Amino acid sequence: xxxxxxxxxxxPDRLRSVVRNPVVIASIIAIALVVIGQIVSxxxxxYNQVISMLRISSFLGIIAIGQTIVILSGGxxxxxxxGKVATLGAIVGARVMDGTDANLxxxxxxxxxxxxxxxxxxxxxxxxxxxxxxVMTLGMLGVVQGIILAYTGGAAAGRAAPFLTELVNTRWLxxxxxxxxxxxxxxxxxxxxxxxxxxxxxLYAVGSNRTAAxxxxxxxxxxxIGAYVASGVCxxxxxxxxxxxxxxxxxxxxxxxTLPSIAAVVIGGTLxxxxxxxxxxxxxxxxxxxxxxxxxxxxxMPASHRTIVNGVILLVLLALYGRQRKLRS
Amino acid sequence: MTLGVDNRAASSRAVAWIRRVQVASxxxxxxxxxxxxxNAMVQPTxxxxxxxxxxxxxxxxxxxxxxxxxxxxxxxxLDLSIGTIVALSSVVALxxxxxxxxxxxxxxxxxxxxxxxxxxxxxxxxxxxxxxPLIVTFATASVFGGITLVxxxxxxxxxxxxxxxxxxxxxxxxxxxxxxxxxxxxIWLVLSRTKFLRHVYAVGGDAQAAYASLVPVxxxxxxxxxxxxxxxxxxxxxxxxxxxxxxPFIGxxxALDSIAAVVLGGIAxxxxxGGAIGAIAGAIILALVTNVLFFLNVPTTFRxxxxxxxxxxxxxxSVLTTRKGVVR
Numbered sequence: 001x002x003x004x005x006x007x008x009x010x011x012p013d014r015l016r017s018v019v020r021n022p023v024v025i026a027s028i029i030a031i032a033l034v035v036i037g038q039i040v041s042x043x044x045x046x047y048n049q050v051i052s053m054l055r056i057s058s059f060l061g062i063i064a065i066g067q068t069i070v071i072l073s074g075g076x077x078x079x080x081x082x083g084k085v086a087t088l089g090a091i092v093g094a095r096v097m098d099g100t101d102a103n104l105x106x107x108x109x110x111x112x113x114x115x116x117x118x119x120x121x122x123x124x125x126x127x128x129x130x131x132x133x134x135v136m137t138l139g140m141l142g143v144v145q146g147i148i149l150a151y152t153g154g155a156a157a158g159r160a161a162p163f164l165t166e167l168v169n170t171r172w173l174x175x176x177x178x179x180x181x182x183x184x185x186x187x188x189x190x191x192x193x194x195x196x197x198x199x200x201x202x203l204y205a206v207g208s209n210r211t212a213a214x215x216x217x218x219x220x221x222x223x224x225i226g227a228y229v230a231s232g233v234c235x236x237x238x239x240x241x242x243x244x245x246x247x248x249x250x251x252x253x254x255x256x257x258t259l260p261s262i263a264a265v266v267i268g269g270t271l272x273x274x275x276x277x278x279x280x281x282x283x284x285x286x287x288x289x290x291x292x293x294x295x296x297x298x299x300x301m302p303a304s305h306r307t308i309v310n311g312v313i314l315l316v317l318l319a320l321y322g323r324q325r326k327l328r329s
Numbered sequence: 330m331t332l333g334v335d336n337r338a339a340s341s342r343a344v345a346w347i348r349r350v351q352v353a354s355x356x357x358x359x360x361x362x363x364x365x366x367x368n369a370m371v372q373p374t375x376x377x378x379x380x381x382x383x384x385x386x387x388x389x390x391x392x393x394x395x396x397x398x399x400x401x402x403x404x405x406x407l408d409l410s411i412g413t414i415v416a417l418s419s420v421v422a423l424x425x426x427x428x429x430x431x432x433x434x435x436x437x438x439x440x441x442x443x444x445x446x447x448x449x450x451x452x453x454x455x456x457x458x459x460x461x462p463l464i465v466t467f468a469t470a471s472v473f474g475g476i477t478l479v480x481x482x483x484x485x486x487x488x489x490x491x492x493x494x495x496x497x498x499x500x501x502x503x504x505x506x507x508x509x510x511x512x513x514x515x516i517w518l519v520l521s522r523t524k525f526l527r528h529v530y531a532v533g534g535d536a537q538a539a540y541a542s543l544v545p546v547x548x549x550x551x552x553x554x555x556x557x558x559x560x561x562x563x564x565x566x567x568x569x570x571x572x573x574x575x576x577p578f579i580g581x582x583x584a585l586d587s588i589a590a591v592v593l594g595g596i597a598x599x600x601x602x603g604g605a606i607g608a609i610a611g612a613i614i615l616a617l618v619t620n621v622l623f624f625l626n627v628p629t630t631f632r633x634x635x636x637x638x639x640x641x642x643x644x645x646x647s648v649l650t651t652r653k654g655v656v657r
Contacts, residue, residue: 146634304478
């Protein structure tokens with residue numbers, strides 16, 4: 001794989017590695033989108049507007065933490081259930097909180113435990129029943145949808161606790177809501193855990209080569225299961241923050257976040273094959289996707305055209321650096 | 330592509346053939362028999378002509394989508410856009426036919442052409458631009474879905490009456506929807522004897538080895554998606570015949586259901602193994618599970634949970650047994 005990438009001569013190595021760094025490319029694209037927005041519709045690039053777009057990105061970004069970890073764990077790892085799990089988390093959270101701060105702790109802890117349990121089942125199925133992740137989490141998608149219907153009886157109840165709403169919707173420091181700071185802390189924390197701690201190193205080792213990892217004494221099974229548990233927890237966390245944003249809950253609140261979370265990870269340069277990449281890229285990927293959405297909304301584009309442009313731009317982004325190597329290499 | 334497939338490179342065609350038979354396995358057929366049996370028990374009228382017609386009519390689209398997905402998966406890819414290709418082809422055909430019986434043939438051609446064109450886009454992006462199929466088809470699904478909404482912004486429009494009525498008839502004592510499933514089987518049987526499909530297996534098994542053995546990998550990958558797209562076009566005609574009107578959102582569940590059908594049919598998602606007959610059985614199993622739950626009077630709020638659990642159990646069963654087959 002390295003042989004193929006180093007063969008393309010031309011630019012000096014250092015410069016090329018910076019220019020070809022997906023995080024750099026994605027950041028440039030995000031900034032370019034904001035600039036285009038400012039030109040087309042003055043005010044799009046204003047400080048408040050940017051903060052507001054970042055706030056929207058945070059939900060996707062936090063859900064994408066788990067997706068990044070799962071994809072890094074390799075073995076065709078992917079979690080198609082994150083959107084539904086986030087929705088379930090928000091539904092359980094709204095029910096437990098019931099609009100009062102008194103129930104806040106339970107309203108956060110109980111959904112997180114539910115998310116962890118779903119992730120645990122995913123992980124156990126993938127590791128011990130050896131069901132491919134794509135299929136296991138796809139099946140889980142159906143089961144979670146069923147749980148949502150059985151739990152709510154078709155109508156969601158409850159409200160977000162005022163504290164949660166305030167965290168997401170009220171400007172706090174530097175005109176930014178608390179949720180942005182939560183996200184920034186998470187970005188630093190997740191990056192540190194991935195790069196500087198044993199579980200993080202184990203994850204990369206397991207993702208790049210399971211056999212080698214096993215032979216080096218890494219507990220591959222628990223690492224993989226842990227990755228899916230983390231994904232369930234992060235999905236619920238994203239769902240809870242989204243609940244703070246919307247205050248009341250719908251039965252399909254976060255369903256649409258699954259595929260964008262995968263797209264964010266890919267745009268951020270994490271290899272679908274596992275073992276290569278990091279969370280910072282996914283966070284920038286989430287920002288790119290959210291800015292793109294706001295730009296298309298600002299342009300007053302009808303929903304149909306918006307989905308077309310969305311898809312085309314995603315393809316262009318991927319073509320820029322998501323290309324796989326040639327067969328003849 | 331990944332480790333662990335390298336030993337498959339050496340396998341001769343004979344071995345590949347044995348594997349193919351073995352994988353279209355006992356479990357798939359066992360599950361199908363079980364679900365048919367249970368269905369017959371809970372629905373006494375199951376074997377009447379009327380009931381067979383209406384049951385088969387509902388799953389004809391999924392059967393064609395499953396064959397399409399099977400070909401892509403065997404070739405080592407994955408197509409998340411099949412659902413929106415079905416939706417786009419159906420609305421294009423609807424517009425072309427304009428409710429007139431005389432234009433049904435043109436409608437078929439339009440659906441096939443639309444499906445094939447969408448497949449061509451997928452194929453070029455995966456094979457020539459070399460992007461991962463999962464992500465490409467996710468993105469193109471959004472593009473095709475948007476175009477669908479441009480063509481038909483809201484559900485409506487009338488399908489030629491001859492099409493909807495003909496779909497409910499019986500021909501030589503066998504209902505037309507059953508014929509449609511037989512046609513899907515026949516299409517697969519013909520395809521599986523072609524050089525193209527042998528190449529698809531080779532590419533799905535090990536693209537590097539296939540390339541080294543002078544298989545035109547890029548062309549095969551493109552053609553794989555084009556074939557799948559055309560089959561999705563046929564699925565679209567099934568949708569129109571069954572529902573009698575157009576719906577731009579019709580394909581929402583088709584992509585994931587077709588993947589579930591493929592796995593139930595014993596086709597490894599890694600590619601290179603399995604056959605579409607299994608996927609057809611898988612599609613039928615999926616449809617009948619829903620049917621059974623309906624006739625068992627499971628409360629609506631629990632039906633989805635029950636169907637999810639049944640499907641996950643069935644998937645686990647078919648995956649587990651497929652793995653054993655490989656070890657042996």
